[in-house]
Amino acid sequence: MAVPMSEIVRIHASSGTTGRPTVVGYTRRDITAWSECLARCFTAYGATKHDLFQVSYGYGLFTGGLGAHYGAEHIGASVIPMSSGNTQKQVQIMHDFGSTALCCTPSYALFIADYIKDSGVPRDEFKLKIGIFGAEPWTENMRRELEQKLEIKAYDIYGLSEIAGPGVGFECECQNGTHLNEDHFYPETIDPVTFEPVKDKEGELVFTHLTKEGMPLLRYRTKDLTRLHYGTCECGRTLVKMDRILGRSDDMLIIRGVNVFPSQIESVILEMPEFEPHYEIYVDRINNLDIMELKVETRPDAYSDNMNDILALNKKLSSRLNSVLGIAVKVKIVEPRSLERSTGKAKRVFDNRKLK
Amino acid sequence: MIAKQISVFLENKSGRLTEVTSLLGEAGINLTAFSIAENSEFGILRMIVSDPEKAYKILKDAHFAAKQTDVLCLSCPNTPGALATALKLLSDKGVFFEYMYAFANGETANVIIRPDDIESSIKILQDAKLQLLAASDLYRL
Numbered sequence: 001m002a003v004p005m006s007e008i009v010r011i012h013a014s015s016g017t018t019g020r021p022t023v024v025g026y027t028r029r030d031i032t033a034w035s036e037c038l039a040r041c042f043t044a045y046g047a048t049k050h051d052l053f054q055v056s057y058g059y060g061l062f063t064g065g066l067g068a069h070y071g072a073e074h075i076g077a078s079v080i081p082m083s084s085g086n087t088q089k090q091v092q093i094m095h096d097f098g099s100t101a102l103c104c105t106p107s108y109a110l111f112i113a114d115y116i117k118d119s120g121v122p123r124d125e126f127k128l129k130i131g132i133f134g135a136e137p138w139t140e141n142m143r144r145e146l147e148q149k150l151e152i153k154a155y156d157i158y159g160l161s162e163i164a165g166p167g168v169g170f171e172c173e174c175q176n177g178t179h180l181n182e183d184h185f186y187p188e189t190i191d192p193v194t195f196e197p198v199k200d201k202e203g204e205l206v207f208t209h210l211t212k213e214g215m216p217l218l219r220y221r222t223k224d225l226t227r228l229h230y231g232t233c234e235c236g237r238t239l240v241k242m243d244r245i246l247g248r249s250d251d252m253l254i255i256r257g258v259n260v261f262p263s264q265i266e267s268v269i270l271e272m273p274e275f276e277p278h279y280e281i282y283v284d285r286i287n288n289l290d291i292m293e294l295k296v297e298t299r300p301d302a303y304s305d306n307m308n309d310i311l312a313l314n315k316k317l318s319s320r321l322n323s324v325l326g327i328a329v330k331v332k333i334v335e336p337r338s339l340e341r342s343t344g345k346a347k348r349v350f351d352n353r354k355l356k
Numbered sequence: 357m358i359a360k361q362i363s364v365f366l367e368n369k370s371g372r373l374t375e376v377t378s379l380l381g382e383a384g385i386n387l388t389a390f391s392i393a394e395n396s397e398f399g400i401l402r403m404i405v406s407d408p409e410k411a412y413k414i415l416k417d418a419h420f421a422a423k424q425t426d427v428l429c430l431s432c433p434n435t436p437g438a439l440a441t442a443l444k445l446l447s448d449k450g451v452f453f454e455y456m457y458a459f460a461n462g463e464t465a466n467v468i469i470r471p472d473d474i475e476s477s478i479k480i481l482q483d484a485k486l487q488l489l490a491a492s493d494l495y496r497l
Contacts, residue, residue, distance in 0.1 A: 300420070301423070303421045304423070305363035305402060305425050305470075307395065310398070310400070332397055336420070337419040338367065
């Protein structure tokens with residue numbers, strides 16, 4: 001922290017590259033500035049003090065829940081602090097309270113949409129009109145699907161804990177790029193190999209804090225690949241716009257809004273002598289939910305001839321992964337030497353989600 | 357009285373069982389008995405073979421996840437109720453069976469048993485004058 005701890009009023013954390021959380025601290029002024037950024041986002045989406053926000057991002061160390069919460073309060077809207085999960089209750093409250101804005105990950109929104117459809121409750125009994133979706137990459141196709149299924153306008157919200165949390169950037173009504181709050185977070189794009197600034201082409205987005213007190217950063221590398229567009233938007237805003245982020249300069253996966261690095265999975269496997277350090281990670285999106293499967297080789301001399309022992313071992317690995325990553329992983333134990341060996345850089349991650 | 361069982365971890369994909377059996381067959385190893393425990397993703401092949409040491413080495417060299425486990429082989433009359441009598445003796449003494457499989461051989465029926473406590477199982481069965489097959493006899497069946 002750049003200030004004494006006594007000046008820090010809030011701490012959040014995100015899953016970091018090494019598996020250990022990246023901790024961030026906010027001063028009172030940082031929280032106000034962050035809320036102001038979120039207020040801009042929500043206003044751009046057309047939300048006002050007359051809206052009822054259902055915040056279905058996780059509350060806690062994750063910045064999503066409390067970030068959206070403070071932003072919505074900042075514009076004077078009413079907030080239902082739902083947090084994530086318990087879809088049945090989410091839908092019931094959305095119906096009974098008449099939520100008009102929903103904040104969550106786009107994949108969870110699709111799940112909620114299908115849940116509403118299956119519940120058979122007519123759409124006109126819901127008042128939802130704005131979807132505020134972020135914390136994971138999503139596509140125009142997903143937007144169309146969400147807007148059609150939920151009969152709402154769906155907007156992207158961009159952010160990362162190290163910079164502030166959600167609200168670093170937002171879409172306007174044009175829905176063709178994400179405005180960055182560049183008066184707080186100064187954006188540049190660089191070549192991820194040479195680190196030289198790039199202009200008018202895709203590069204890695206880096207941010208420099210202009211107002212942050214608690215943990216100001218210089219040219220923080222987001223690893224997100226995008227292109228910046230300067231000029232005046234059709235909406236009238238002059239804030240720089242970035243293209244939709246669909247790639248990263250590292251191997252991080254975003255699964256249901258949670259950052260996952262293959263190295264985290266590898267370190268869990270390495271701690272268990274029953275397994276070879278040979279694994280493959282498969283990611284797919286089934287029924288609008290991200291599913292991660294891990295194939296890992298059993299060590300030839302460490303397996304048991306007892307079915308229950310193998311199932312218990314499987315469970316042990318999946319629960320360790322769950323506690324390290326914060327998401328469920330389906331584990332499949334495979335035979336020794338059954339996974340492909342590579343002479344060069346091993347291809348271990350197979351992301352079959354169709355995002356483009 | 358203790359016999360060596362060979363087991364192999366197999367994924368559920370076609371051809372794996374053929375590979376194991378061909379490998380052993382080519383090495384002149386005979387299978388006396390076997391069973392497969394399976395779920396939706398993998399199976400465990402458990403076998404009594406003519407030469408456990410050799411079979412184990414061959415499978416290891418071919419990079420199979422193979423293992424040797426101590427089992428016992430109860431030989432009882434191939435008549436109704438014979439197995440029940442033997443199992444009752446063990447379960448009354450609190451012996452737990454991890455798994456078992458059997459093969460009938462004319463007048464006699466042989467049951468491969470993997471109890472949680474193999475030493476005391478042998479004693480219980482021998483005390484009750486039940487017949488256990490010697491490993492060398494079992495491998496040659």
